Amino acid sequence: MGRVIKYEGAAMDTATVGRLKAFARGEATWAEVEGMTFEEAKAIAQVGCELAGAGRLEEARILFEGLVEGNPRDTASRAALGTVYQKLGRVPEAVTEYCAALEGDPTNPVALVNRGELYLRQGNRQGFTDLARAAEADPEGVTSAGRRARALVRAIALAAVETMKDAPAKEAPARA
Known part of the structure; x- marks a missing residue:
């Protein structure tokens, strides 16, 4: 999977420019700009769940925060991030994530x-x-x-x- 971040000064293709403009207008997520597939996001979320289940909450938090940053409309990742925050005792942040998840679903x-x-x-x-x-x-x-x-x-x-x-x-x- 190619990443826009690896841009090395060569002319960008039209599709990439279009995705970047859509992101700037709020019509696309950063995950879409990067070309992250649903399967990739799901695999990352599964690792986050396994980390949380093993008590490795800070690592799970980092993964879920990344998923949410890349795609704020991902309600499952928002709910999972809320769960991690809740387990970390960060109740106001947990409630914020649960509310955001419920806005979408x-x-x-x-x-x-x-x-x-x-x-x-x-x-x-x-x-x-x-x-x-x-x-x-x-x-x-x-x-x-x-x-x-x-x-x-x-x-x-x-x-x-x-x-x-x-x-x-x-x-x-x-x-x-």
Whole structure:
């Protein structure tokens, strides 16, 4: 895969110039200018996931930040970057990435469940809505995010029922 960055002073081909102009107008991502394929981006993301899974969070962060910089419209990479930020304790940045992922894909279960959990920890009721939407986005529980969302919604509902059982019954006002 040839890279524009390796430009050595020879005349640029028309296609490259067109991609650069499209990038300057905001019509193309840098990944498109560079000619990065979906398969290449997916392979890099897989390495990022493996690094994160092995606890090598800083290395995973670097890969996902690069993917997002190259293609800010890549909602899966944005959600993965948010997850890495969350694991690193960088909560505001994680929420920013989850929100950006959800702008492009409002049903992204990873972004929904993780943002939902962070919002709930902050006392923000939007968190429950996010969890419910994540469970709806994956009703069969195909993804781990969908299964986690369903488990959290169930746990919250059970906790609410227990709280209601333990609360003293309010007496009805006396009628005259």
